[in-house]
Amino acid sequence: MIRMFSTFAVAGLTALAMGNVSQAQERTARRILSGPPAAIHGAMTEAQARKSCQMQMRGARESRASINRKMRFCINQKMNGN
Numbered sequence: 345m346i347r348m349f350s351t352f353a354v355a356g357l358t359a360l361a362m363g364n365v366s367q368a369q370e371r372t373a374r375r376i377l378s379g380p381p382a383a384i385h386g387a388m389t390e391a392q393a394r395k396s397c398q399m400q401m402r403g404a405r406e407s408r409a410s411i412n413r414k415m416r417f418c419i420n421q422k423m424n425g426n
Contacts, residue, residue, distance in 0.1 A: 384425040393422035 388396065397418035401411055 387425035388422045390419065390423060393419045396422060 394415075397415050400418065401415060404411055404414075406414075
């Protein structure tokens with residue numbers, strides 16, 4: 345009887361200790377991830393990227409679909425800092 349009780353006690357304490365560790369890790373992760381995202385060097389906002397890409401594409405003699413495809417790619421590249 346005592347052995348069974350001590351087994352339950354040890355299992356309970358182990359579960360409690362594991363729960364506290366995961367809570368601490370969660371609090372630390374929340375603290376780290378709560379701030380604003382790090383700025384990518386050379387990245388533009390969507391409006392800046394769109395304006396820049398429009399200037400590059402001005403005068404292109406291609407189909408509208410082709411220009412739109414290239415515009416989307418250009419905007420994504422500039423927003424990622426490439």
